[in-house]
Amino acid sequence: MQLASRRAVLCLVAAFVSVPAHAADGPAAALIERVASEVIALIKAKTGKDREAGIRTILVTYFDLPFMGQSALGTHWAATPPPQRERFLKAVATAEARAYSERFGQYSGQTLTVGRVSNRPNGVTVVDSKLSQSNGQPIAIQWEVRETGQGPRITDVKIEGVSMVMTRRSDYNSYIQGHGGKVEPLIQELEKRAAN
Amino acid sequence: MVASFFGTMAARARTSSVAIVAAVAMVGGCASGDTGANEPWDPLETPNRFIFSINRAVDIIAIRPIAVLYRDWMPAPAQRGVHNVLDNLGEPVTAINEVVQGDPSRAATTMARFLVNSTIGLAGIFDVATSLGLTRTKEGAGNTVGYYAGVEPENGGFYMVLPLAGPSNARDAAGLMADYAVDPFRILTYALNVDWLLYSGPRWGATVVDARSRTLFALDDIEKNSVDYYAALRSAYTQQRAETIRQKREKTNTRSELERRDNLALVR
Numbered sequence: 001m002q003l004a005s006r007r008a009v010l011c012l013v014a015a016f017v018s019v020p021a022h023a024a025d026g027p028a029a030a031l032i033e034r035v036a037s038e039v040i041a042l043i044k045a046k047t048g049k050d051r052e053a054g055i056r057t058i059l060v061t062y063f064d065l066p067f068m069g070q071s072a073l074g075t076h077w078a079a080t081p082p083p084q085r086e087r088f089l090k091a092v093a094t095a096e097a098r099a100y101s102e103r104f105g106q107y108s109g110q111t112l113t114v115g116r117v118s119n120r121p122n123g124v125t126v127v128d129s130k131l132s133q134s135n136g137q138p139i140a141i142q143w144e145v146r147e148t149g150q151g152p153r154i155t156d157v158k159i160e161g162v163s164m165v166m167t168r169r170s171d172y173n174s175y176i177q178g179h180g181g182k183v184e185p186l187i188q189e190l191e192k193r194a195a196n
Numbered sequence: 197m198v199a200s201f202f203g204t205m206a207a208r209a210r211t212s213s214v215a216i217v218a219a220v221a222m223v224g225g226c227a228s229g230d231t232g233a234n235e236p237w238d239p240l241e242t243p244n245r246f247i248f249s250i251n252r253a254v255d256i257i258a259i260r261p262i263a264v265l266y267r268d269w270m271p272a273p274a275q276r277g278v279h280n281v282l283d284n285l286g287e288p289v290t291a292i293n294e295v296v297q298g299d300p301s302r303a304a305t306t307m308a309r310f311l312v313n314s315t316i317g318l319a320g321i322f323d324v325a326t327s328l329g330l331t332r333t334k335e336g337a338g339n340t341v342g343y344y345a346g347v348e349p350e351n352g353g354f355y356m357v358l359p360l361a362g363p364s365n366a367r368d369a370a371g372l373m374a375d376y377a378v379d380p381f382r383i384l385t386y387a388l389n390v391d392w393l394l395y396s397g398p399r400w401g402a403t404v405v406d407a408r409s410r411t412l413f414a415l416d417d418i419e420k421n422s423v424d425y426y427a428a429l430r431s432a433y434t435q436q437r438a439e440t441i442r443q444k445r446e447k448t449n450t451r452s453e454l455e456r457r458d459n460l461a462l463v464r
Contacts, residue, residue, distance in 0.1 A: 095421065098421075099417070099420075099421040102417070102420070102421075103417060106413065160436060160439065161435055161436050161438065161439020161440070161442075162432045162435045162436050162439070163435060166431060166435060167418070167422075167428050167431045167432050167435070168422075168428075169431075170235060170236075170427050170428060170430065170431030171422045171423055171424050171427050171428040171431065172423065172424075173235065173427070174235075174424040174426070174427030175423040175424045175427070178424065186423065189423055190423070
């Protein structure tokens, strides 16, 4: 009896946790599905530089790139003057476009299924999804979506638990520390890479 | 006199219990403030970077080219077969870890997989067990330690780069050694004096090529898209291991996962 009631309480807790998630299935999940279908259409239609430009358009439209850039710079953001920030964000956008067009370019007919959507009190929505592969295990991809002035925007992508923004932040942070704590060498390096 | 003695004792006990509560609250506070958004702890960075550069040279000269050839020229069914055999050899260690993790029924499933695949699956070449509904799990002592350790799974002790094996940390390196120590195949072949050319050599060689061919795309991605490959890989490794351990813990605790996501979002 006691066990049964305990189980009932557990079920209640579980229901409480999962119900608001399903109630808010709307804009964030729709955004992910729209991005996935646009990316697939783009990859089928274009290659090389055109693809990269297309991916860049998608990133600018659906991702919150300034926010991602700011997160990636971490504590150094506050100490960076606005003109430098502008250059940094521009270089990061190019770097991201290149990275994602390469990642998405590996696409070969997999399907992305959107799963659980959890709405968090701090305004972030986490959308779980699975990329089913023809061979082997499906890949878990989590999308972090934040409501901005112009509608929901993606702020982070986690592939098998590895956050792209956190990895970038660790990467940039280490580079900045290795160059006397200055952001300028990082911006120059990113601009140099963006140029070729 | 006696009463006042007990009185002071009681007062002392009360203040000390207050102190303990405060201390626990502070420790707890630290634990919940530790969101994993911090940089991995890397006090050995200089020697680590040195080993990292040697590993990279060895990789570029020898391991990567073999892995590329293997991926592109070995027929896919053969690659899957090799992978299945290696997985099968690892099942006993997984089962031992699952017992230690307090999940004997899962360990029984793993052993059932091992028995089915070793016989009907022809020494593990074919994963018959999965089609029978026995799903595969992979556990190591690193996961077991992480599962029981009362810290954020991002905290695996100090980060280290192992010669040849690559990114690791105190927890996972100790785990590797423990897994090696309890591996029944290693104990058996050692006891029977099996020549290393017959067993350990091929097994570890195949493990390296198989693992490297499976990480080609991910590692190339990190290398190409980072300004400091070492730091990016350190972060990705720590996050990926933490995710595995977190999923293990999460089975009993979904709430902690949701709270972690909040914390992560707050830190940004």
